[in-house]
Amino acid sequence: MRAATPVIAIDVGGTTARAAVVDRDELRGRVSAPTVRGGGLVYAIVRLVDEALTSAGVSRGDVRAVGLSVPGPVSVDRRRVVFTGNVGLHDIPLADRLEGQLNLPVAMDDDANCAALGEAELGAARGASVAVLLIVGTGIGAGVVIDGAVFRGAHGAAGEVGHIVLDPAGPVCSCGDHGCFEALAAGPALAARGRTAAEQGLSPLLLQESQPDTACLDASAVMAAAAAGDTGAAGAVQETGRWLGIGVAAVASAFDPDVIVLAGGLGDTAVMLDWARSGVRDHCIEPIDSLTRVERARLGDDAGLWGAARLAYDQMALRGTA
Amino acid sequence: MRAATPVIAIDVGGTTARAAVVDRDELRGRVSAPTVRGGGLVYAIVRLVDEALTSAGVSRGDVRAVGLSVPGPVSVDRRRVVFTGNVGLHDIPLADRLEGQLNLPVAMDDDANCAALGEAELGAARGASVAVLLIVGTGIGAGVVIDGAVFRGAHGAAGEVGHIVLDPAGPVCSCGDHGCFEALAAGPALAARGRTAAEQGLSPLLLQESQPDTACLDASAVMAAAAAGDTGAAGAVQETGRWLGIGVAAVASAFDPDVIVLAGGLGDTAVMLDWARSGVRDHCIEPIDSLTRVERARLGDDAGLWGAARLAYDQMALRGTA
Numbered sequence: 106m107r108a109a110t111p112v113i114a115i116d117v118g119g120t121t122a123r124a125a126v127v128d129r130d131e132l133r134g135r136v137s138a139p140t141v142r143g144g145g146l147v148y149a150i151v152r153l154v155d156e157a158l159t160s161a162g163v164s165r166g167d168v169r170a171v172g173l174s175v176p177g178p179v180s181v182d183r184r185r186v187v188f189t190g191n192v193g194l195h196d197i198p199l200a201d202r203l204e205g206q207l208n209l210p211v212a213m214d215d216d217a218n219c220a221a222l223g224e225a226e227l228g229a230a231r232g233a234s235v236a237v238l239l240i241v242g243t244g245i246g247a248g249v250v251i252d253g254a255v256f257r258g259a260h261g262a263a264g265e266v267g268h269i270v271l272d273p274a275g276p277v278c279s280c281g282d283h284g285c286f287e288a289l290a291a292g293p294a295l296a297a298r299g300r301t302a303a304e305q306g307l308s309p310l311l312l313q314e315s316q317p318d319t320a321c322l323d324a325s326a327v328m329a330a331a332a333a334g335d336t337g338a339a340g341a342v343q344e345t346g347r348w349l350g351i352g353v354a355a356v357a358s359a360f361d362p363d364v365i366v367l368a369g370g371l372g373d374t375a376v377m378l379d380w381a382r383s384g385v386r387d388h389c390i391e392p393i394d395s396l397t398r399v400e401r402a403r404l405g406d407d408a409g410l411w412g413a414a415r416l417a418y419d420q421m422a423l424r425g426t427a
Numbered sequence: 428m429r430a431a432t433p434v435i436a437i438d439v440g441g442t443t444a445r446a447a448v449v450d451r452d453e454l455r456g457r458v459s460a461p462t463v464r465g466g467g468l469v470y471a472i473v474r475l476v477d478e479a480l481t482s483a484g485v486s487r488g489d490v491r492a493v494g495l496s497v498p499g500p501v502s503v504d505r506r507r508v509v510f511t512g513n514v515g516l517h518d519i520p521l522a523d524r525l526e527g528q529l530n531l532p533v534a535m536d537d538d539a540n541c542a543a544l545g546e547a548e549l550g551a552a553r554g555a556s557v558a559v560l561l562i563v564g565t566g567i568g569a570g571v572v573i574d575g576a577v578f579r580g581a582h583g584a585a586g587e588v589g590h591i592v593l594d595p596a597g598p599v600c601s602c603g604d605h606g607c608f609e610a611l612a613a614g615p616a617l618a619a620r621g622r623t624a625a626e627q628g629l630s631p632l633l634l635q636e637s638q639p640d641t642a643c644l645d646a647s648a649v650m651a652a653a654a655a656g657d658t659g660a661a662g663a664v665q666e667t668g669r670w671l672g673i674g675v676a677a678v679a680s681a682f683d684p685d686v687i688v689l690a691g692g693l694g695d696t697a698v699m700l701d702w703a704r705s706g707v708r709d710h711c712i713e714p715i716d717s718l719t720r721v722e723r724a725r726l727g728d729d730a731g732l733w734g735a736a737r738l739a740y741d742q743m744a745l746r747g748t749a
Contacts, residue, residue, distance in 0.1 A: 233581065234581050235580055235581045235585075251573075251578070256573070257683070258557055258682055258683025258684065259555065259556050259557045259683055259684055259685040259718070259719070260683055260714045260715065260718045260719070261683070261714075262683040262712075262713075262714055262715050263557075263681070263682055263683040264681070264683075265680045265681075265683065265711070265712060265715060266680060266681055268680050268710070268711065268712050269591075269676075269677040269680050269681065270593065270673050270676065270677065270710050271592065271593065271595075272594065272595070273593075273594070273669075273673060280712050282709070282710055347595075351592050351595060354591075354592065355591040355592065355677065355681075356681065358587045358588060358590050358591050359585070359586070359587075359588055359591065359677075359678065359681040359682070360580055360585055360681065361579070361580025361581055361582055361583070361584040361585040361586075361587065362580065362581055363581040387604070388590070388592050388604055389587070389590065390584075390587055390590050390602050391584075392582045392583075392584055393580075393582065393584050393587060396581070396582045397581070397582070
């Protein structure tokens, strides 16, 4: 049971930062603002926290802890942001700085772990003993929750499944390797296949949308063209989905979870859900092929806030202030 | 700390069954016999246990629990052997039957989990918070130990990494799928590559050993020919090692372990250790590529006995009899 003490949950995303006051199972005073890049981020977060408190009608003195989700890897002690290019942070002691500004204990983790905690507590992975949240968007990241706690591995990097090699002869990945799961099944891979289809004259619809050129085509344009009946775009979606299924099956074979929750711009779609389910059915052995479920995320943009709140409550429990 | 109470450890392998009395950190009265197939197995185990007790000078009345390692998957409640073709068991309540015969509590698990527990407690993974034992022999199986306990997943099947697909266009696997890790990197894959090299005239040494035909070549023959300088055999080893490295890297990316321990006829070799280490270095991202170690197993044939003893001690602790 949660204590009847409000905590502050903050979710700093690549483009939007959110904050809310969480009191037991209630999320109050939800506010958001464009993410401030670089050095001004701490003060922007403090402003956002004050807005959330005002909006929820809670004074800062009533709050006992803060949970923070950040869009990139954190250090093993979870005090530093290792690197988040899109927010302009590089090896910054963000948790400590925020603690200094708010005068409250701050617990921090990356977005995948926070969203996984949120979905495990209140969303699509509720009740699961082992759950994996897979974010399929610009890249592929995962958060693994075992018995209600994030499984971090020995060095804080467990669930780096986006860099499992599924095809050594495959396309170059952002990490420099070839054929990583994310190089084959994330948004940019789908966009690249759509561009190729347009350039080869296989996709009239995508060619038509290629203004000024095919470089402007993104994953959602390809998904939309496929949904509109364009066969070239549908082929690109099919190839991406096939690889997504193979990668999701690899994750299932490793962790044997109750459920794999798909999130992210590309992952959280009905089309990719079907491919992921087929992948587990076709590429896992008994009993995983029949028992591991694949579901879409349920908490949407709130997953990170709920997970951040959970971090804050866990921190309070550790300090005996719950 | 372990109690000063002896337990019995039993390791039923595909060809040899072993038993010993374990008292704290001492393994005494180690005995072995060819594994009896099918229905006579329970009585053969009881005889082996009595031999071990006699050999160790311990009476059955002084023993409080029994740990049992079996060469195939067990049910989620770990009372039944699901299927072990090479021992002729299919859905047998082996733990309960042995309990009835020995009048002692029996804790059971599969060989990979037991060996992983053993190596984590006393072998190559000692002190690790997250350890994966990878058995690379006729197939590829894994045992995952997190904080001193086996991680079993939601349905008892965690660590089925032998069936992660690394090449959808690859050779057929024993499971019926294509390009599974074990279809690319286990003993039979190496043997098949050696046979192909012999048949294509690329391996004079293997062709010479193909009496009456190449079907008799096994993985160890290919390893030996490669060690003797045969370039065709060396190519087969290289290709197998490359896939082993890719698969070991996939395991490392999922679990971020302190250490991956290689065991099994093919895995526990200096050549494959090098390939596995290269795989992690080349195919994992920071910090896994530099921090996750790969080591050869240290306990040899005793790993399963030590793991089985650990199961017995854990069972005693659960029942409060330690």
